Amino acid sequence: MFIFLINDTSNYPVTATYESKDQRKEYSQIFDYICKLCPQRSQKSIYYNQLKSRLRKRFKLNESSVKQVINHFVSLNALIVAFDDSISINILSNSTRKDIYDLIQRYPGVYSNVFKKSLGLGSRQVLWHIAFLLEFNIIKFESFGKIKAYGIITVEPKAILLGFIVLKDSLRTLLIHLMSDPAGFELIELVHIISKPKNSVLYTLKKLKELNVLSISLGETKHYCIRHELLPKIDQTISRYNNIFQK
Structure with a gap:
C-alpha cells in the first residue's frame, strides 16, 4: 500500500x-x-x-x-x-489516538466497553480513531462472537483472545472458576456459575479449547478444566490486567 x-x-x-x-x-x-x-x-x-x-x-x-x-x-x-x-507512525501524534493505542499495547484484548470505561470516550470517537489505526496497519483485531478485541499488529492472535477473556467480567469469572479445581467442572455447573445461556458458555469453552488452554476429560460425564501447566501464566495475566479491572 x-x-x-x-x-x-x-x-x-x-x-x-x-x-x-x-x-x-x-x-x-x-x-x-x-x-x-x-x-x-x-x-x-x-x-x-x-x-x-x-x-x-x-x-x-x-x-x-x-x-x-x-x-x-x-x-x-x-x-x-x-x-x-x-x-x-505520525498517526500517533494525535493525543486521543495515542491513548487508545497505548491501552491496546498494554492490554491486548481490549474491546469497546474497556475504552469507554478506561478513557471516558464515546463509542463513535473510539471507532473513528480505531479505524485510522487499522487503516495504517498499526493494530489488528480478533473476533469473539460479534465483539472485536484489539491488539497491536505484532502481538499473537492467541494473546488477544486470552486477554479478552481475562478482561470480560463473565468470562474471567468462568476462567477463575475453572482454575480453582484441577478435576474440572461439568457444563451444567459452569452455566449456573456465570448465569449465561448454555450456548454462550459452550462458545467460550470452544474458544478456550482453540487457544489450547482447556482440556476435556471424558468419563461418565464430560469435565472441563484448565491445563495444569498453564495455570501460572494465566494467573500472571489476570494479575497484570488487575489495574484495568478497577476502572
Whole structure:
C-alpha cells in the first residue's frame, strides 16, 4: 500500500485545464476535500485505498472515475506518489489516538466497553480513531462472537483472545472458576456459575479449547478444566490486567 503527499509548492489549480466550468468546480471541490481529510495536516498524507474509498463515498464516483481524478492530480504534481510507509507512525501524534493505542499495547484484548470505561470516550470517537489505526496497519483485531478485541499488529492472535477473556467480567469469572479445581467442572455447573445461556458458555469453552488452554476429560460425564501447566501464566495475566479491572 502506498501513500500520496499533498504538494503545497505546486501551481495547482493555476496549471489545470478543464473541459467546462462545472468540471473545474467539481475538481476544485474534490481537491479541497482531499486536503481536509488528510489525518496529519502537517504531513498532508493519505493512503491510496483510504483516498479511493473516501472519494467514492463523498462524491458518488465509480472506481474508474476515482482513478481518473487521482491521476489528474498526480499529473499536475498536486499529489506526489510516495512508497515510504514510515510516515504512518505520525498517526500517533494525535493525543486521543495515542491513548487508545497505548491501552491496546498494554492490554491486548481490549474491546469497546474497556475504552469507554478506561478513557471516558464515546463509542463513535473510539471507532473513528480505531479505524485510522487499522487503516495504517498499526493494530489488528480478533473476533469473539460479534465483539472485536484489539491488539497491536505484532502481538499473537492467541494473546488477544486470552486477554479478552481475562478482561470480560463473565468470562474471567468462568476462567477463575475453572482454575480453582484441577478435576474440572461439568457444563451444567459452569452455566449456573456465570448465569449465561448454555450456548454462550459452550462458545467460550470452544474458544478456550482453540487457544489450547482447556482440556476435556471424558468419563461418565464430560469435565472441563484448565491445563495444569498453564495455570501460572494465566494467573500472571489476570494479575497484570488487575489495574484495568478497577476502572
